[in-house]
Amino acid sequence: MDVFLQLTVAGLSNGMVYALVAVGFVIIYKASDVINFAQGEFLLLGGYLAFAFIVQFGMPWSLGVVATLITAVGVGLLVERLVLRPLIGEPIISMIMVTIGLSSVLKALVNGIWGPRPRPFPEFIPSHRIEVAGATLGVDRLITIAIAAVLLVSLSLFFRYTRDGIAMRAIADDQQAALSMGISIKRVLAVAWAMAAVSAAVAGIVLANFMDVRHDISAVGLRVFPVVILGGLDSIPGAIVGGAFIGLLEAYTGGYVGHGLNLVVPYLVLLAVLMVRPYGLFGKEVIERV
Amino acid sequence: MDSGVFFSTYRADMALRNRPLEKVRMALFVAFVLVFPFVASPYWLNLANTIAIYTVGALGLNILVGYTGQISLGQGAFMAVGAYGAGLLTRDIGFPFLPSLLLASLITAAVGVVFGLPSLRLKGLYLAVATLAAQQVVEWLITHTPITGGTQALILPSPTLFGLSLRGDFRFYWVALLCASMAALYSANLFRSRVGRAFVAIRDQDIAASAIGVSVFKYKLIAFATSSFFVGMSGALLAHWRTIVTYERFTLIDASIPFLAMVIIGGLGSISGSFFGATFMVLLPAMITTFGRSLQSTAPWAAALLPAVQQGVFGVVVILFLVLEPEGLAKLWRNIKDYFHVWPFSY
Numbered sequence: 001m002d003v004f005l006q007l008t009v010a011g012l013s014n015g016m017v018y019a020l021v022a023v024g025f026v027i028i029y030k031a032s033d034v035i036n037f038a039q040g041e042f043l044l045l046g047g048y049l050a051f052a053f054i055v056q057f058g059m060p061w062s063l064g065v066v067a068t069l070i071t072a073v074g075v076g077l078l079v080e081r082l083v084l085r086p087l088i089g090e091p092i093i094s095m096i097m098v099t100i101g102l103s104s105v106l107k108a109l110v111n112g113i114w115g116p117r118p119r120p121f122p123e124f125i126p127s128h129r130i131e132v133a134g135a136t137l138g139v140d141r142l143i144t145i146a147i148a149a150v151l152l153v154s155l156s157l158f159f160r161y162t163r164d165g166i167a168m169r170a171i172a173d174d175q176q177a178a179l180s181m182g183i184s185i186k187r188v189l190a191v192a193w194a195m196a197a198v199s200a201a202v203a204g205i206v207l208a209n210f211m212d213v214r215h216d217i218s219a220v221g222l223r224v225f226p227v228v229i230l231g232g233l234d235s236i237p238g239a240i241v242g243g244a245f246i247g248l249l250e251a252y253t254g255g256y257v258g259h260g261l262n263l264v265v266p267y268l269v270l271l272a273v274l275m276v277r278p279y280g281l282f283g284k285e286v287i288e289r290v
Numbered sequence: 291m292d293s294g295v296f297f298s299t300y301r302a303d304m305a306l307r308n309r310p311l312e313k314v315r316m317a318l319f320v321a322f323v324l325v326f327p328f329v330a331s332p333y334w335l336n337l338a339n340t341i342a343i344y345t346v347g348a349l350g351l352n353i354l355v356g357y358t359g360q361i362s363l364g365q366g367a368f369m370a371v372g373a374y375g376a377g378l379l380t381r382d383i384g385f386p387f388l389p390s391l392l393l394a395s396l397i398t399a400a401v402g403v404v405f406g407l408p409s410l411r412l413k414g415l416y417l418a419v420a421t422l423a424a425q426q427v428v429e430w431l432i433t434h435t436p437i438t439g440g441t442q443a444l445i446l447p448s449p450t451l452f453g454l455s456l457r458g459d460f461r462f463y464w465v466a467l468l469c470a471s472m473a474a475l476y477s478a479n480l481f482r483s484r485v486g487r488a489f490v491a492i493r494d495q496d497i498a499a500s501a502i503g504v505s506v507f508k509y510k511l512i513a514f515a516t517s518s519f520f521v522g523m524s525g526a527l528l529a530h531w532r533t534i535v536t537y538e539r540f541t542l543i544d545a546s547i548p549f550l551a552m553v554i555i556g557g558l559g560s561i562s563g564s565f566f567g568a569t570f571m572v573l574l575p576a577m578i579t580t581f582g583r584s585l586q587s588t589a590p591w592a593a594a595l596l597p598a599v600q601q602g603v604f605g606v607v608v609i610l611f612l613v614l615e616p617e618g619l620a621k622l623w624r625n626i627k628d629y630f631h632v633w634p635f636s637y
Contacts, residue, residue: 035415035418035419083609083613086613087612087613090612090616092361092414092415092418093355093361093418093554093558094554094612094616096361096415096418097550097551097554097612098608098612098613100547100550100551100605101551101604101606101607101608101609101612102605102609103605104602104604105601105602105605105609106605107601107605108598108599108600108601108602108603108605109598109602111597111601112595112598112602222422222426222542225419225422225423226423229416229419233415259434260433260434263430264426264427264430267423267424267426267427268423268427270419270420270423271408271420271423271424271427274408274411274412274416274419274420274423275408275411278412278416
């Protein structure tokens, strides 16, 4: 029972990191039909920026986090303006490849500035352990779940109540109709990329807190595919549920089965979902016509 | 001086090269590749072998992505199947070079058909994600099964053909060259046949293609099989040439993505583009490395940045091509040719 609880907390906290990255992914896909392979590198950049602001520039952690998020917004806007906007209306393969190129550039940037060594991340999220029902749980894991939950709920509220959120939903529904109602697609796309970069940066900060600031944290960008396909590429609740599910699945297979099977199980789930229900749990089914 | 391309006989229409200038260019190119190994330094010979082998793989990927429109991120997995297939056949069963090359390619073609099955239900983005997942699964299988040796390298004896040793870059060059030219000739003719036209119809509009009587089911699978045959061949060639197979060569980052970049930079749906792309993607990193080494003594800090620069240049080049010339190097080359073809009356 205590092992189960420990695995659940570990899985759920990883799952929430996935959900944060996945939400950014979904926001971009909804707004522009672009599948963003650079989401993991946004996360990487977020982790390193926080490290730079807090450790290298010596800012207090609260200020450092804010500075990280503001920089992330800037990066998101810049990427949208320079890379994605010239490609509006190009075929899918160009969109895929351009975000892959982008991920390579961001990785190179991080590699060039901070070098290949892992760096210890400043501990501002308390990480001592507490005993709950016989299980030892890291407080940082619980706090991560809480942070992610708050952020994800506020994102859902954003889409429900704010002007930009509603505009984004309108564009996802029908671009032409949204345009004719006076919604600026450029503005919405910019907001979408900024939000994706911010949610990934938050994920980067909490992930760096578990496992130092290092290059392989960008691998989360690929772990997100099972999450979004399971939940549905265009569904924010889907990203949250999918993230939790994949995180827990990984933790349980890692804990109870082993053999490195936890590395491959999410992709098997992905393939199964694609075969049975390609639009995922909450996604919208698309009917294609000539 | 021409004002365009006109045919007055069916024979001219069917020819792969028909204008005198095209024939001269082709002859020059053939002469170049035949003379090249006798004059090139070992370093350049090594690069040339890599280019020839990558051209085979890029042609395979281009058949699938450029001509049939099925986006694949599973290139690395197919190459791995070809390489490990050839390696295991040679090392454990004792197959000679040629049968192991062919059998490994055929095995990859069969695996390609299995991979292709999802494409009957999925297209575009979803297919890309499915092939991504398949790539991850194959990577995992290779590193976790005992017969492939897991993360250990697989070492095979150096190849011989009809009693002649193919050890060394100079001898292997001819094999690689032959494979690359046969693959190019095969592809060039494929797209003048019924099957190739069906591929193109599926790429342009699959629903419309099925409406005019193209069996989408059948031709998608044929496309996957043909493509994987060549990709597997390129993997098998790589295995025999280097006589060592390690899984790191066939990961998503180190195989699937560079090959996709090759066909995009070279030109989607272009035979010469596959060659241009392979050449570009082999020479660019090599040039950067050479440049970085030359800086080693004067500016060591710049040389230390080399891996980052490699990565960054790769990304920037891909982005620039997509933004500025989405049809790639093949289109640039065609523009140059067309310009001189009708020069000075370009209207």
